[in-house]
Amino acid sequence: MTDTHPTGWFGDFGGRFVPETLIAALDELADAWISAMADAAFRDELDHMLRHWVGRPVPITHCPRLTAHCGGADIWLKREDLAHTGAHKINNTLGQVLLARRMGKTRIIAETGAGQHGVATATACARYGMTCEVYMGAEDARRQALNVFRMRLLGATVHEVHDGSCTLKDATNAALRDWMGSVGKTHYVLGSVVGPHPFPDMVRDLQSIIGHEARGQCLDRIGSLPHTVVACVGGGSNAAGIFAGFVGDADVRLIGVEAGGRSDDTGEHAASIGLGAPGVLHGSRSLVLQNDDGQTATVHSCSAGLDYPGVGPQHAHWHASGRANYIRVDDTSALDAFQLLARLEGIIPALESSHAVAAACTIAADMSSDQVLLVNCSGRGDKDVEEARRLLD
Ligand SMILES: *Cc1c(COP(=O)(O)O)cnc(C)c1O
Numbered sequence: 001m002t003d004t005h006p007t008g009w010f011g012d013f014g015g016r017f018v019p020e021t022l023i024a025a026l027d028e029l030a031d032a033w034i035s036a037m038a039d040a041a042f043r044d045e046l047d048h049m050l051r052h053w054v055g056r057p058v059p060i061t062h063c064p065r066l067t068a069h070c071g072g073a074d075i076w077l078k079r080e081d082l083a084h085t086g087a088h089k090i091n092n093t094l095g096q097v098l099l100a101r102r103m104g105k106t107r108i109i110a111e112t113g114a115g116q117h118g119v120a121t122a123t124a125c126a127r128y129g130m131t132c133e134v135y136m137g138a139e140d141a142r143r144q145a146l147n148v149f150r151m152r153l154l155g156a157t158v159h160e161v162h163d164g165s166c167t168l169k170d171a172t173n174a175a176l177r178d179w180m181g182s183v184g185k186t187h188y189v190l191g192s193v194v195g196p197h198p199f200p201d202m203v204r205d206l207q208s209i210i211g212h213e214a215r216g217q218c219l220d221r222i223g224s225l226p227h228t229v230v231a232c233v234g235g236g237s238n239a240a241g242i243f244a245g246f247v248g249d250a251d252v253r254l255i256g257v258e259a260g261g262r263s264d265d266t267g268e269h270a271a272s273i274g275l276g277a278p279g280v281l282h283g284s285r286s287l288v289l290q291n292d293d294g295q296t297a298t299v300h301s302c303s304a305g306l307d308y309p310g311v312g313p314q315h316a317h318w319h320a321s322g323r324a325n326y327i328r329v330d331d332t333s334a335l336d337a338f339q340l341l342a343r344l345e346g347i348i349p350a351l352e353s354s355h356a357v358a359a360a361c362t363i364a365a366d367m368s369s370d371q372v373l374l375v376n377c378s379g380r381g382d383k384d385v386e387e388a389r390r391l392l393d
Contacts, residue, residue: 008197010317013287016196017280018176025183030198032103037205046098050209053127054090058082060217060374065344066361073227073367075360077347077377078214078242087350087379088210088238089120093189095206097124100187107131107186111175113140113168114304115147116383117191122156132156135174139166144304165298168308172282192235193312196283200312204240211245214374226374228253228363232356233273233326234305236312238378243324253325256315257359259301260328266291270299272311273319273326281310287319302331302391303351303384333358335391338381350379351388 008014008030016026036042050056058079067075080088093110100108108130112118118134125132134151138160141148148158164170179188193200193207218226229246231239233256246252261269269275272287279288281296289297289309301307318324329337334351337358342348349357353376360375367373381388 008201010314011320012278012285013313013316014197014200014284016283017285018196018283019180021180022183022196025179026196026198028103032099033198033202036099036102042098042102046095049094049098050091054084054094055082056209057213057217060214060221061347063345066341067364069340069344070361070364072369073364073371073373074369075364076218076222076226076372076374078210078374080210080238080376080378081347081349081353081380085120085123086382087116087120088207088241089117089191090123091209091241092191092203092206092237093117093120093124096187096189096202097121097128097130100130100189101128103187105185105187107133107182108189109133109135109175109178109186110189111135111168111171111191113137113171113307115140115144115151116305116379118156118158119147119150119154121189122151122154125156126154133159135159135161135171135178137165137167137171138162140168140171169282169296176282192237193240193314194235194282194284194286194310200284200314203237204244204314207237207241208244210238210241210376211243213245214242215245218372218374222372224372225249225252227367227371228255228373229376230255230257230356230360230363230373231376232257232306232352232378233311233315234259234270234308234352235310236315238376240312240314242376243318247323254318254323255359255363256324256326257355258326258328259303259306259355260330261300261302262331267298268300269328270301270306270308271328272309273315274328276311284313286310286313286316302334302387303355305350305352305379306355327359329355329358335388337361338384338388347377348381348385349377350381351384353378354381
């Protein structure tokens with residue numbers, strides 16, 4: 001099943017809303033991506049690195065004690081927390097860095113919020129000796145000083161951005177501005193299934209390894225497909241990646257979990273699908289959180305990776321078409337699930353992934369014990385233990 005229009009539209013969402021100077025670069029990128037995917041040597045190198053450097057395939061893990069606690073469906077986790085750098089982001093950055101090399105680009109730029117995507121980009125650049133410059137809001141850089149140090153340790157230059165709210169959306173604008181002036185030698189590694197075409201397609205394809213592996217593993221180990229697949233949604237890349245393995249199976253229910261934050265009031269959450277409206281952000285049309293006057297709203301979540309006012313256009317379309325359902329989980333429930341999975345299964349999930357775990361527990365309770373619920377554990381929680389301790393005190 002494919003609902004991808006050739007020009008990068010997903011129903012009413014997607015497209016390219018960028019200055020003229022970037023159109024040729026986006027065309028070049030779209031062509032390069034299609035030709036790379038058709039090139040056996042490129043695919044072999046990507047597969048080799050995913051196996052021997054990232055550590056794939058990562059397993060699916062049965063959660064007997066969580067299942068007993070929630071009551072209902074059998075809960076399994078897809079373990080992206082076991083991938084190199086501790087989350088799914090490396091699947092995307094490795095692929096894009098390999099593509100940039102193939103295109104003859106010598107310089108990589110990226111945006112980062114909390115620093116996770118910046119670290120994953122710097123990691124892939126270090127492996128291939130590519131120049132790496134990361135844009136990060138000054139406020140984020142202050143809050144995430146350890147990730148700034150990590151990126152520098154990996155050889156990257158970090159540019160602090162002092163515009164607007166000095167956070168992720170301002171860093172993304174700065175990276176897009178850089179790219180407009182440097183596109184000849186520079187590739188922009190976008191961090192999620194957002195931005196202008198072909199980024200939503202390309203990032204989903206690179207993350208689809210999550211879903212394709214999981215589908216095979218479910219058939220192998222459980223003997224059936226899962227009844228329901230649950231994943232958290234920030235920009236939407238880990239969700240799009242695991243959904244990609246099951247979207248063609250009409251019987252498999254897909255559920256995305258957004259950050260409900262503290263409340264449904266503007267500025268207190270990051271639920272772009274549940275509470276946003278159609279709009280253009282960072283080069284594509286999707287659902288966007290906006291103020292009454294149409295400006296991009298400020299957002300809040302206890303997890304930095306979900307703290308984004310937009311969402312990938314394909315998710316907006318899956319929502320509109322009903323192929324996937326989107327719900328929200330608040331900070332408190334996510335923090336409870338963070339502790340629950342640690343205590344019951346010996347796995348400390350990222351706060352982002354904890355939103356999916358919290359939703360999974362509620363959803364499983366409404367299902368029967370012969371049904372299977374698969375949750376994407378998008379990352380490990382080591383990065384969040386200090387924040388969790390602060391929030392729990
Ligand atoms: C960045 C991040 C997310 C959110 O990004 P998506 O593009 O929505 O996947 C989720 N989980 C973890 C662990 C992350 O680092």
